[in-house]
Ligand SMILES: NC(=O)c1ccc[n+]([C@@H]2O[C@H](COP(=O)([O-])OP(=O)(O)OC[C@H]3O[C@@H](n4cnc5c(N)ncnc54)[C@H](O)[C@@H]3O)[C@@H](O)[C@H]2O)c1
Ligand SMILES: [Zn+2]
């Protein structure tokens with residue numbers, strides 16, 4: 150089959166790779182009809198992780214089941230399924246509590262596994278024609294009858310919408326509260342979309358890409374362009390000097406100033422300043438324990454100069470980490486099926502797999518209009 154593999158910094162290729170097989174009786178094989186490029190893929194693409202050459206990337210996958218192992222009895226051949234990016238067992242101590250992002254079975258020696266990702270186990274990704282899905286009965290979200298025509302909506306359930314939702318959950322956002330979101334990429338836009346669905350009174354989104362801020366505005370958020378105004382001043386202006394009730398970090402350690410210089414503590418410290426005393430933060434942008442090409446000395450070991458004094462002084466709280474997609478995907482799926490939500494609003498490009506290397510380039514450069522790329526490997 151064809152698959153997209155990492156071949157070194159800023160180089161991915163679509164090549165012939167061996168077809169995956171049913172390896173355990175609990176596996177399923179899925180023909181991938183829709184798969185996204187994610188901001189998380191860019192950390193690998195830019196050579197900022199330990200990912201090995203030849204790894205098939207892709208962790209936001211949707212498709213049709215073409216084979217199941219003997220021990221799979223819920224999921225059937227022919228089902229349309231969306232796969233959480235987390236690969237989880239369903240029976241370990243963490244999975245039992247719903248924390249599938251920290252599964253103790255699927256990535257021995259670590260906590261949490263994913264398709265096609267550095268340090269997340271030996272699993273191939275779905276930017277390919279076929280995908281092996283371990284523990285299929287647990288991991289597959291079987292989709293409603295309109296799955297095929299609404300693939301661009303349902304595929305957002307694999308990662309990016311649940312992750313945006315998770316940011317608001319970690320931040321403890323409640324109806325009627327205000328929230329500031331740093332980052333208007335797909336994750337930040339979905340944190341904004343989730344906040345609006347949850348009934349936030351004011352949703353402020355900080356970025357400097359006009360096209361992305363326009364999407365935030367279109368869904369009802371207040372765009373804050375930090376290349377034009379200080380985002381902390383802007384948040385204070387919109388909240389009568391109090392600060393936002395809640396804050397979401399949706400950028401990660403490669404956050405930078407509007408001129409492009411990486412400043413790994415920029416968003417975290419701005420959040421501490423933007424959120425009101427006793428407020429709380431949800432951090433889903435990725436921060437890593439080691440960075441092979443750090444912007445500063447601290448970040449080499451995953452550290453940032455965090456304004457802990459002010460964080461403590463304001464009595465803030467914080468939650469962080471990968472999203473346990475299964476905690477939310479069934480509910481968010483219902484919002485799509487019932488016509489209440491249409492997360493495909495941010496899809497900018499739908500392309501065949503062989504166009505993916507070029508799409509990585511554009512998405513990595515945050516070129517105007519390249520908000521979210523959907524690939525169709527086996528349409
Ligand atoms: N926790 C999880 O489970 C999870 C899941 C998916 C993605 N992520 C992570 O979320 C982050 C965002 O993903 P994405 O797909 O939206 O990526 P993206 O790179 O497309 O978007 C990030 C946005 O942040 C903006 N930005 C950069 N520096 C900024 C700053 N200082 N202030 C304000 N905005 C700034 C950029 O202009 C860009 O629009 C990444 O780190 C990704 O790895 C985490
Ligand atoms: Zn992703």
Ligand SMILES: [Zn+2]
Pocket residue numbers: 237238239240241242243244245251252253254255
């Ligand atoms: Zn588990």
